[in-house]
Amino acid sequence: GQQVMQIPQYQHVQEGEDFTTYCNSSTxxxxxxxxKQRPxxxxxxxxxxxxxxxxKKQKRLTFQFGEAKKNSSLHxxxxQTTDVGTYFCAGRYDYKLSFGAGTTVTVRA
Amino acid sequence: EPEVTQTPSHQVTQMGQEVILRCVPISNHLYFYWYRQILGQKVEFLVSFYNNEISEKSEIFDDQFSVERPDGSNFTLKIRSTKLEDSAMYFCASSAQERTQYFGPGTRLLVL
Structure with a gap:
């Protein structure tokens, strides 16, 4: 079936640092x-x-869609501590969304 | 701001019992969805619904599951004979014209 793979599964970040999560689809x-899903x-x-x-950019968040429309990233x-949560990408195939496994982000002050 | 609502917020049931989860989508939305999320796992698509019929369903959505829009506002998910592995958070979502899906707060189902 159609699947979206997302990495990394966990991201522990020092406050003030940057990080990126990646999604890939086979189709x-x-x-x-x-x-974003808070606990x-x-x-x-x-x-x-x-x-x-x-x-596309939203303040400190930058989203990118690949040229082949098979991958995406969130940087x-x-x-900040308010960024804590799980970030899911969801690829749209026809009527349904296929969610990636999510990247759970924790932040150390 | 309009939002999707779901009831109940929590449901505990015995294995083999039927449950009905209810959702009120955003009023001008035409597309409706059910997802589930087993604790600690990713969100999984169950079914999409448009124009009073199922438009797509996943392999999870077997004969034990059914959806209905009994009136102009409610959208329900019925599980006929619950199994232990049906324990999960069930999210309803709605969208307008195949655009952004807005999720409800979820119903946490526990099957004992």
């Missing part, structure tokens, strides 16, 4: 969406990328 995606919470939509090579600069 071309219609679009890719990114969600005990539900996935909250962050952004959607549709076009090949698209780059966070100057990590």
């Amino acid at each position: 071309t995606l219609s679009n890719i969406q990114w969600y 005990g919470g539900h996935p909250v939509f962050l952004i959607q990328l549709v076009k090949s090579g698209e780059v 966070i600069t100057a990590t």
Whole structure:
């Protein structure tokens, strides 16, 4: 079936440092969406990328969609304690989203 | 801001019992979805629903599962005979015109 692979599974970051999480699909995606889930919470939509090579920024977050529309990345600069949570990418195939396993981010002050 | 709501927030049931999880999608949305998340694992797609019929379903969504939109506002997921492995958080989501999916707060189902 269609799957989205996401790495790393865990990311422990010093406050102020940058990190990146990556997603890869074996097949071309219609679009890719990114969600953040706080501990005990539900996935909250962050952004959607549709076009090949698209780059979008939200403050300290930079999202990128690959040229082949098979991979994506989320880069966070100057990590803050509020960035704690699990970041999921979700690749869209027809009507469904296939979620990656998520990158769980912890931050040490 | 409009949001997806789900009831109940928690459900405990005995193995073999039927459960119905309820969702009220955002009012002008046309596409509805159910996902589940087993504790500590990733979110898994179950089913999508549009125009009063299932548009896609995953291999998890077997004959024990069914969905219904009984009226203009509710969207339900029924599990006919629950198994231990059905214990999970179940999220409902809705979207307008195949765009961004907005998730509800989830129902935590525990099967004993």
